[in-house]
Amino acid sequence: MHVNEIAQYISEQPDFTLSAIAEVAGSGEGIPPLRYTPAWNLANVKEKYCRNEYADYREMLDREKPDIAFILTENCQKPDVVEECAKRGVNVCIEKPMAVSYAEAKRIEAAVKAHGITAVVNWPVIWRPYLHKLCAAVESGIVGKPIKMRYINGHTGPLGKGARHRGVAESAEEMTDEIRGRTWWHNASHGGGVFLDISCYGCLFTQWLMGDGAESVLAYGADLNTPFGDTADNAAAIVRFADKMSVIEGTWTTPRALIPSGPMVNCTDGVVTCTGGAEDTPDVKAYDMFGKEVALPEYQPQDSMRNMPWHWAAHVQEGKPFCRMVTLEENLRVMAILDAVIRASASGKAEKV
Helix, strand or coil: CCHHHHHHHHHHCCCCCCCCEECCCCCCCCCCCCCCCHHHHHHHHHHHCCCCEECCHHHHHHHHCCCEEEECCCHHHHHHHHHHHHCCCCEEEEECCCCCCHHHHHHHHHHHHHHCCCEEEECHHHHCHHHHHHHHHHHHCCCCCEEEEEEEEECCCCCCCCCCCCCCCCCCCCCCHHHHHCCHHHCHHHCCCHHHHHHHHHHHHHHHHHCCCCCEEEEEEECCCCCCCCCCCEEEEEEECCCCEEEEEEECCCCHHHCECCCEEEECCEEEEEECECCCCCEEEEEECCCCEECCCCCCCCHHHCCHHHHHHHHHHHCCCCCHHHEHHHHHHHHHHHHHHHHHHHHCCCEEC
16 A cells, blocks of 8 residues: 555656556455555556556566566565566665565565666655654764664554555545455465564664664564454564664554654663654654753755655765665665564564574
8 A cells, every 4th residue: 555655756756757557466356446455556546646557567567668666566476576677677666574584585685686776675664854863863872872772563454444544645444354354464475464564664673773783583473353364463572682672562453543653762871762643743852861851963854865756866866875774785684683573473482683
């Protein structure tokens, strides 16, 4: 469903043209085209942004010869699609997370290097100015060295009650559990589940805010309220470093209005935290060890950080470097943490990163 906001952003970037669209056939045959299902998303993008639809994405790549392909497939399909793009010399933007496992992420890396294309990974949160404000505060050392990052995120499920996704004003339509269970989101073999949907953000923030050095992970995931699928709908993980730690929680059973807007970073001399819930207008504040608010460094958003189309255009036209957290190299590190989270949940013991 992120395709709806991506298509909108492409349409708003003056140097981008959405030349063609194509669905990559996946799971869930016979699902009615309710809002945010793949069929509905395709129809919505076609109606609003691009009439040029192909039945086969490979034919689209051959005929259109695009500069970049935005890949928003089921998670299990991403390496195959990247390989098809790479051998045609088409650059790629992969929607988060980049793959279902570290091994699959390495497949993507191999294809990118073999054919010399550029690959980036799009995380919707990377374009939120308040998170860069938080990162700048942590990096400044204004309240000391970071020692513990805490993050919880979630919603009622990608197609759950009241679910709403950027690029579309309306909430998800009601659907039966039987139909919901046939979507790829609730199918582990297709890369569904709360780990890949939600916990991945915590892995991103772990790498972004805490840096290199993640050693091992303890994790637990459970299907607590969605028995129609075979994926976890709630998850928790602890990432261990030599001198710091990260705590990650994800849920498909709690409304977004009750979820904090972003991470909290406990530091040696205080804390940097996001204010407001996920549905509010979030900001960032810092406090010292006595609870006194500390003034933060100024952060001025730039056009190149509006979203990925603006970021890509600035890179191509002005030579601006990519934000490190969209690069393939950094996302392999994020994927290594996420892979350890998933393995630890399955094994019930600590797993090395």
